[in-house]
Amino acid sequence: MNSRNITLGQFAATFIPFGLLLVLALMAAETALDLPSQRMIYSIWVAQALVIPALCLYILPARTQRRMNYWLLFWTFAYIAYLFHFYYAVIVHYHASIPEVFQQQGIKIAGSNFLVTFWWGLDVLLAWLIRVDVKWIRIERLLANIFIPLVFFVASVVIFRGFVNVLGYAMTAAIVICLTIRIYARMTGQRVSSNVEVHGG
Numbered sequence: 001m002n003s004r005n006i007t008l009g010q011f012a013a014t015f016i017p018f019g020l021l022l023v024l025a026l027m028a029a030e031t032a033l034d035l036p037s038q039r040m041i042y043s044i045w046v047a048q049a050l051v052i053p054a055l056c057l058y059i060l061p062a063r064t065q066r067r068m069n070y071w072l073l074f075w076t077f078a079y080i081a082y083l084f085h086f087y088y089a090v091i092v093h094y095h096a097s098i099p100e101v102f103q104q105q106g107i108k109i110a111g112s113n114f115l116v117t118f119w120w121g122l123d124v125l126l127a128w129l130i131r132v133d134v135k136w137i138r139i140e141r142l143l144a145n146i147f148i149p150l151v152f153f154v155a156s157v158v159i160f161r162g163f164v165n166v167l168g169y170a171m172t173a174a175i176v177i178c179l180t181i182r183i184y185a186r187m188t189g190q191r192v193s194s195n196v197e198v199h200g201g
Helices: 008-031 035-059 065-093 098-105 107-129 135-159 163-200
Strands: none
Touching: 008 035, 008 065, 035 065, 035 135, 035 163, 065 098, 065 107, 098 107, 107 135, 135 163
16 A cells, blocks of 8 residues: 555545445345345445446546545445445355356346456456556556446446436436546647647747
8 A cells, every 4th residue: 555655544535435335235234134135235336336436536637646546445445345246146146156147147247247347356456566557457447447337337227226226327427527527628738738839839
């Protein structure tokens, strides 16, 4: 953690909401008749809630080291919350049987879920272990930040109904707003550069 100059304040600002939300999710499931299923559902809610600020921090322009530290922490804690969901889904609900997962969910949904699990974990490891600017990692991370939110969107807006729709719409709105800010900043920057070149010439 010190190698990235992540401060105690930055860690606390991301770990505390992660810890509180995850504990609340696991405790809220105690009132349900099907405890594992509710923990599976609530934990993915936590993952999606935490992935929203991570996506915004990744999309927004002017990536300072402080902002990227927050991105890395939210991205990591969102993935850890997702692993809780993965455990209750695959290990508990589907009895650690991959064939059962594909049989019940179908190849498209199950395949995309396993791909998210592997790809997201790989990107988290790369973000922590490799600090140098490598082109293939930038491409990999861009594609991951397109594919993972897309899977969340399909699950939380298209497939399922309930509170998860609120998270799905909130994530979608946040992405659209951040992309708009990024595009506007780029267009404004290009206009400023053009004006400087014209007047300077």
